[in-house]
Amino acid sequence: MTAPAPARRRTLTIVAAATIAVTAATLAATGPALADDPASAPVIGSACPAAYPPAGLVRATTTAAGTAVQGLTVTSGTTPDVVSGEYVGTIDDGIAPGVDMLIFKMKGSRITDANGAVDRGIWSGMSGTPLYAADGRLVGAVAYGQSWAPSDYAGVTPAADLYRAGSYAAGSAAAAIPTKVAASMRATGASPQASTGAMRRLPTPVTIPAGFSPASAKAIAKKARLKNVTFRNGSSSSKTSSTRIGVSAGSNLAAGYAYGSFPLAGVGTTTAVCGTKVYGFGHPMDWLGKTRLSLHGADSVYVERDYDGSFKIANIGAPIGTITQDRLTAIVGGLGAAPTGTAVRTTNRVGTRSRTSSTTVLSPDWLSTVAGMQSTMDSMTLTDGMFGGVVRTNRAIKLRRSNGQVLTYTRNDISADRFDVSAGAAEAFAGDIESILSNGFEDVTILGATESTSITEGYQAYAISRVEAKQFGRWTRVKASSPLLVRRGGTLKLRAVLKRETGATGVATKTVRLNVAVPRRKFKSPIGILSVSGGSFGSSDDYEDEFEDMYYDEYADEEYETMSDVTSLPGLLSAMSRAEHGNDVFASLSLGSGRKAVEKKARKATATVVSGDVMVPVMVYGKPKKR
Structure with missing residues (x-):
């Protein structure tokens, strides 16, 4: 039997692409976007407006204004604000071969202040903000911004390309601003620094519950190896709300890798809702093509100004559907039942106090991370400080083999740490999951993973x-x-x-x-x-220094004598249990x-x-x- 290929770590792969010409005429034959009659549509906010042809846009000059647009985006709460913009120019093939990037100078809401000066600029989480022409047709979705300090210039994905949500095989994380567009930007007041940079895809801020340090957030980003996702700690509530929050044009939109007690979700903006189909972001999440993420509405708290790019802070609602397409020009999902996944359940006890958490994880790539961090976070909450101690652990992982047989791996263990017992058994829990997923014998599906720990103060x-x-x-x-x-x-x-x-x-x-x-x-x-x-093979005296090595370590043959003669998946499970x-x-x-x-x-x-x-x-x- 051949060993299965290693699990994909969500790496954004760039491959060659054929030039794809996308027009409104093509769109009419490929999607529902033209179902609404533009003549009867409101000026902005139609649920599923027709696409406006980019050829109809007029570029700004030193003597004449560019085509004006209005948009919808949320800065606080769930009700969108109205923003406005002026067309500056187009970066030919700025998103991908055959997919241009429209450039608009934006104002209003928190993009600019009352005097018109740049405030938050184009922020992370604004991706998907719909922009409408005067007749109500959809021009496109805000999806790109300036690379560094806050800027009021936005790169926009054309509506026809967004509706198509095709699998364009190549794209650029940063697109150079050509001379003619830079001239138009300066004509509308852009600084020389802003107009000589590059437009970059707005990072999708994936939330990490409050309590983890910035170093921990960076470690997760490094492990995930995502090029266009920014992990931010404390940028959302530490759990998915039980309240369902609806989505509409301009509303908050979240796509989740996991939901429940320990959510990992990217927050952006809804571009259009066509019946039960939801379009958003104007760019991909991970660019995986067909995918399965949870779809959520969200409640914005505020937009944080940051010299590394402003970003939205939001509370994520209960799942209301499933994201099924992760394409270059949009993520697309359907409203309805929440997607099912693997339940990770942890119970931690310290004295008479206890905490139980449960998170549904939608991809095996995230199982070990969620398991380890959920257990660690709850232990940190219960210990409420740093002290040495002992942790006794019981865990069980239920899995289905490639032949359909269901097995359950169980193990109990004990660990100790002189300085900070809060990390507990998280590393071993995550390591067990990784060992099973990358077993080298056959493909498996983990159906559920549970761990319970009992923490005693006092290093022994x-x-x-x-x-x-x-x-x-x-x-x-x-x-x-x-x-x-x-x-x-x-x-x-x-x-x-x-x-x-x-x-x-x-x-x-x-x-x-x-x-x-x-x-x-x-x-x-x-x-x-x-x-x-x-x-015991020792414990870490410095949790932060070891964090990067925590959640993807597997059992090593040279460390565990019982592993040396393993020749099958059942043998591996037995050896791990006896280790x-x-x-x-x-x-x-x-x-x-x-x-x-x-x-x-x-x-x-x-x-x-x-x-x-x-x-x-x-x-x-x-x-x-x-x-």
Whole structure:
């Protein structure tokens, strides 16, 4: 059986494109956008207006105004404000070959202040803002802005291209402003710096619940490897609302990777609603073509001014449909039932306090991130401060194999941290999910993942200080420089002396006894290796420094002895379930090599976390005693 391809990490791939000519005439045969009669449509705000042909736009000059447009966008609450704009020019093929970018100078709402000076400019979250001609037809959707400081110039996706929502194979994250457009921009008051830059796709601000640091947000962005999505902590409520918020032209529109207790959703603007079909953003989310994201309305709190680009802060409503198309010129979805996904449920307890959270995740790419961060966030809330402690964990992951068989993986464990126990078992939970998804044997679907943790204040941990072996009737300290002598077919008796870790509580030392059976067979070489280890591989003293490595680590064969002979998915699950626990002390005696290698093991659980490792050579001698 061949191993499945690795899960796609949402990388935006740029490939060659054929030139596509899109006109209003083409649109009439491909979509519902021309269903409304322009003559009877209001000036702005028609749910599904006809597309206005870009050829009808007149560019601004030093002596004459450009074509005027009006638009709808939300800065606060759910009711759109009216904004206005003036046509400046067109960047030919500015979005993709055959897809031009229209440039408008905008004003009103929070784009400019009462004196006409730039205020927030064109902000992230404004993507999809519909612009209308005087006769009510849709000119296009705001989707691009200046690269740096707030600017009142917007790059607009033409309506016909947006309605088509085709899979244009190539596009540009930044489009250079040509000389003729720059001249028109200066004629309408643009600064030289603004008119000599580039138009960039407005980043979609994906929300991260308040409480995570900016460093954490950057780490998620790095792991996601999204080129046009900006992760911002605290830019929305820390959960999806139970209230359904409707969408209409100019309203807030959110597309979610996950919804529930720990939402991950991008907030933009609705361009048009044609029956049950919703168009928005004017650019893609991830540019995956066919997709499945949750569709939400949202309630804006305000628009934050930022020198790296202003952005909208909003509370996301309950899902009201599904985004099914993620195309170059728009995201498109349908109103109706919320999409189903994988439920990630976590319960954390600290003393008498507890918190349970549940999030529906729509893509396997996000499962480990949501699982780890949801567990961490709830632990941080409950601990309400930094202190050392111990975490006891139980988790279960239900999955469906490629042949339809349903299996459930379970595991309990214990971990400890001297300085900050709030990270808890999040890393292991996420690591289990990643190991199952990228198992290397077959494609699987995770149907649900649950974890419960119990956090106890007070750091308790030990490390292996020394190991003693019974040699010819006497206990002798083992040393790497002196091989142990073990009799074929006999029993190697060991005792590990554990020393309390710095800063931990408890007795100063403990002793753990282990007996390892020695193989009876004779090996070509009498030399082997004995390893005595603790089940804990250490904890991070600096959570922020380790955050980038947290949520995508899989179990490694070299770290877990039980993983070495895995040959199937069921075998992997069994090995993961049996893998060393944080409170285990285990011994492994390895003899022989290649296919004839033999490994004998012994394990004993203690009451606290144990770390450390001692490795020494052994020499097998004599003949086994008769049984």
